[in-house]
Amino acid sequence: MAYDQSAMLKLLRPAVTRILTPLGRALARRGISPNVVTAVGTIGTVAAALFFYPRGELFLGTLVITFFVLADLLDGVMARMTGSGSLWGAFLDSTLDRVGDAGIFSGLVFWFIVSDQLVLAGVALFCLVAGAVVSYIKARAEGLGMTCNVGLAERPERLVVGLVSAGLGGLGLPYILAVGLWLLALASAITVGQRLWNVHRQAVSSPPHTLR
Structure with a gap:
């Protein structure tokens, strides 16, 4: 399970756990490991992004x-x-999260390009890059012994805004996808700034030898 879960997801965790526990127990009894579930989820997410491009079925894809x-x-x-959590599992999950995000937003980028919405293609591309930068800042900060748990738009928020906007846009609601992506781009840019400032404050107050 990724370590970059937001407060929103933490609040929902008890309810989600109750819903998913029976399925998780059934899979564990069949010898299926959490890492396999992680990989299958990522492969499915990337494959499902093909509903965005080339098919343009935004609602079904969502x-x-x-x-x-x-x-x-x-x-x-x-x-x-099962008590099977491991460093490898955490690393794999975080890495494949980036792959899944890339699949989702790449699908939107290509769909906007073929539908001649080049400005929105650029906005979706910015959301993809900014999301990756948000995650990288935290990973790099933790690798240097610092913390970086701040931010307006962490991964759960980015997924919710992106997918809800795409789904409603696929139902024909005008402007909702464009508004959602612009808001997501703004929130992602703010989050990058928040995390850079947070790391900067920690770095300048730490002795140089602690950052090596």
Whole structure:
């Protein structure tokens, strides 16, 4: 399970755990490991992004992607249930999160390009890059012995805004996808700034030898 879960997801964890526990228990009894669930969820997410491009089925694509994104929660439930959590599992989950995000937003980028919405293609691309930078800042800060748990738009928020906007846009609601992506781009940029400032404050107050 990824370590970059936000406060929102933590508040929802008890309810989600109760829902997913029976499924997690059934998979564990069949010898399926949390890491397998993580990999299948990522593969499914990337494959489901093909509904965005080339098919342009934003609503259906959102539903299928949401189904596979739940695997990001299920693997954590299974790891806690079976006591099989590991450093490798945490590393794999965080890495594959980036792959899943890339699949989702790349699908949107290509769809906007072929539908001649080049400005929105650029906004979606910015959301993809900014999301990766947000995650990298935290990973790099923790690698240097600092913490970086701040930010307006962490991964759960980015997924919720992106997928809800795409789904509603796929239902034909005008402007909702554009508004959602612009808001997400702004929130992501703010989050990058928040995390850079947070790390900067820690770095300048720490002795140089502690950062090596």
